[in-house]
Amino acid sequence: SMTVRENVQVALLSHHRRLFSLGKPAGRFQVDEADALLARVGMQEQAARPCAVLAYGDLKRVELAVALANRPRLLLMDEPT
Numbered sequence: 001s002m003t004v005r006e007n008v009q010v011a012l013l014s015h016h017r018r019l020f021s022l023g024k025p026a027g028r029f030q031v032d033e034a035d036a037l038l039a040r041v042g043m044q045e046q047a048a049r050p051c052a053v054l055a056y057g058d059l060k061r062v063e064l065a066v067a068l069a070n071r072p073r074l075l076l077m078d079e080p081t
Contacts, residue, residue, distance in 0.1 A: 001052035004043055004062050008034040011069035037065040 002010070012030045038044040041061045046054070051062060067075055 001050040003048055003050055004038065004054070005031070005034050005047040007051055007062055008037055008065050008069055011066040012037075014070070034065075034069075037068055040068065041065045 009030050012033055035044055035047060038047050041064050043058065043061050043065060046058065051059065054062065064077075
């Protein structure tokens with residue numbers, strides 16, 4: 001299972017490849033950017049934990065960080081049922 005940080009880094013890598021198509025490996029800036037996004041959603045302390053062991057609410061916060069990594073202009077969210 002990938003860690004919380006790795007999940008966000010994959011989203012960042014995908015976003016940056018779409019923009020630049022350089023194919024470079026993840027650099028330090030992606031680690032810093034991933035950590036900034038995780039801090040924004042309150043998950044920085046759990047960055048090294050595997051997603052498989054997270055509680056449902058924490059998984060949703062990781063999903064939010066992944067969505068924000070793609071820099072959407074508009075993000076629609078629904079209430080949990």
